[in-house]
Amino acid sequence: MDIQIREIHKGFGNFPALRGVNLDIHSGELIALLGPSGSGKTTLLRTIAGLELPDAGQILFGGTDTAPLPVRERRVGFVFQHYALFKHKTVQDNVAFGLRVRKGPDRPSESVIRQRVLELLDLVQLSGLEKRYPAQLSGGQRQRVALARALAIEPRVLLLDEPFGALDAKVRKDLRRWLRELHDKTGYTTIFVTHDQEEALELADRVVVMNRGRIEQVGTTSEVYEQPATPFVFDFLGSVNVLAGEVQGRHLRIDGTELTLDTDREHPAGAVDVYVRPHDLRLVEDSSPGLGAAVRSVQRTGAVVRLTAELDHSGETVEVELSHLDPFALNRRGGDRIRVLPAVYGLFPRAPHAALRTLPDVDPKSVPEHRERGRLG
Amino acid sequence: MAASANEVRPTPPTDAGSSAPPPFEPLMQRNAAITEPGWVRWTLTGVAVVFLSLFLLLPLVSVFTEALRNGVGAYLSAIAEPDTLSSIRLTLIAAAIAVPLNLLLGVSAAWAITKFEFRGKSVLISLIDLPFSVSPVVSGLIYVLIFGRQGYLGPWVADHDIKILFAVPGIVLATIFVTFPFIARELIPLMQEQGTESEQAALSLGASGWQTFWHVTLPNIKWGLLYGVLLCNARAMGEFGAVSVVSGHIRGQTNTMPLQIEILYNEYSFSAAFAVASLLAGLALVTLGVKSLLEWRYGDELAASRRH
Secondary structure, eight states, X not given: OOEEEEEEEEEETTEEEEEEEEEEEOTTOEEEEEOOTTSSHHHHHHHHHTSSOOSEEEEEETTEEOTTOOGGGSOEEEEOTTOOOOTTSOHHHHHHHHHHTOOGXXXXXXXXXXXXXXXXXXXXXXXXXXXXXXXXXXXXXXHHHHHHHHHHTOOSEEEEESTTTXXXXXXXXXXXXXXXXXXHHHOOOEEEEESOHHXXXXXXXXXXEEETTEEEEEXXXXXXXXXXXXXXXXXXXXXXXXXXXXXXXXXXXXXTEEEEOOOSSOOOSEEEEEEEOGGGEEEOOTTSSOEEEEEEEEEEETTEEEEEEEETTTOOEEEEEEETTSGGGTTOXXXXXXXXXXXXXXXXXXXXTGGGTOOTTOOGGGHHHHHHHHHHO | OOOOTTTOOSSSOOOOSOXXXXXXXXXXXXXXXXXXOHHHHHHHHHHHHHHXXXXXXXXXXXXXXXXXXXXXXXXXXXXXXXXXXXXXXXXXXXXXXXXXXXXXHHHHHHHHHHHOOOTTXXXXXXXXXXXXXXXXXXXXHHHHHHHSTTSSSHHHHHHTTOOOTTSHHHHHHHHHHHHHHHHHHHHHHHHHHHOSHHHHHHHHTTOOHHHHIIIIIHHHHHHHHHHHHHHHHHHHHHOOXXXXXXXXXXXTTTOOHHHHHHHHHHTTOHHHHHHHHHHHHHHHHHHHHHHHHHHHHHHHHHHTTOOO
């Protein structure tokens, strides 16, 4: 089922949760809504489900406006973060619930319901547990019961709110892969909410990056990672160094060093922020163009060597990630002189408060969270 | 919990670790490092036991011994007295009307407070507590003020030949007022804790409001509800103050059991008074027993609602 979201606004009291969201979702797609807490991703999901009513805007399912449809007539499969299983019902009664509450001719016979429940439990690989109560299941099993229950009503769209948020890392990883397989098998249009960029990139066909009630970028996983449209996306997906620079014609001046811009397009002259990921900073020979820096500390995690260095002129701190096989990484220690060159970078006009070293358009409260997440990638 | 054959499955992302909580163990079990010395423990326990026996157990035992002082025959004939039987009947009628009504009112109030956001919610919560904070005598007087001869609705009620004060309706009204908070207070914290996610899930699966209430909300609150009904019933049958004001003490007609006990006692028919009292005390014991049984059996579900 195609879903179109048109100019959705939604506020809670004085807090604008969604500020004009537009999004087209194709039938059969697996889409991730990614953003820090407070970015409006869950509100958007709940609005699509009909659990929240938008203040303005339209949501179309297959071209039809859903506004007149209350949540129970929308036929959406919603999976809650904490599963929201009916704890006094067995697994099979949980899954059968959506079919049993139907009325009149829509309600399948009890034998059909039982058949369908068994099929679904087989699909989510929980056969044999149908007589158990939710309390007797592990977190991952409960999550799959919730999924089977949502699938039972043959939803027009499957909505998952932080589906793996409450699970431990190992289970989360397995379940993620399994959900991808399930999606490929069943083909339901699926939207899931996550604040974990790794999860979004690994699982989704397309990622919708949200920040402060707006969509920052929509794209395939490689698009949003390799060509971030905004500083926020750059920072949120993976860690990043932000350097103050200045563009003049085809030249970029960073830290007192003139570099040639390798681009077809003319970039408007003026102060810019240069966003460069730690693994996109290359170490070069002393004779080549580059920024001189002094190594402050060296840290090795598995195959990655992480250098923290201080630029000569501005004293800005940069992080560089190298493979442990990189000849430049060998025997580095604090105090060493190095030369770094941004190999791949993003240029954004200098934000007014960039001088304070905070990233533009990021809710100060959410910074610690997404920075933390950012380092995982 | 031992992993059954079902639990260990090859492909799916199972987490073999079971989520069953570990068996309950007291925190300070024989840990000399963090418990008090023996004499402190024994003194504290002793004080508690002596206090409880003196103030709770002794009166209870004495009620039953007094009631049976003149033998079982006298006990039974005291209860079979027509006025006493009528008071028992009236008490049962009042409770039979007040408790179901409060069940409905309590569930609706708790539902409204926990599932909706609206203006004046905190005022409503305070209002629910009002009958607890107001003296029962005052509660009774409120009805006299409303339905009495000089009351606001008194003339209207008299014109239409409806008897409220000094009749069964007045007693029922007073009982409802006094016992209203029991069920609502029991349910509000329970329903607050459970939130609305299950209901939202039911709605998204296509259930109607009534189906959601019947199949999702009610099963979640049933033990708390039963607990509230028990307490409500015990109070409804034992209420003295408010009922005393509105009843008019007409023998064989508007006396409930507590009122009948008082009358018998004032007339120096002690064993009859204690015989009726023993019935009320018996009711209290049964309530306590059922309550303990519920707590023991469904402790976890009740824990959230234990406020008084």
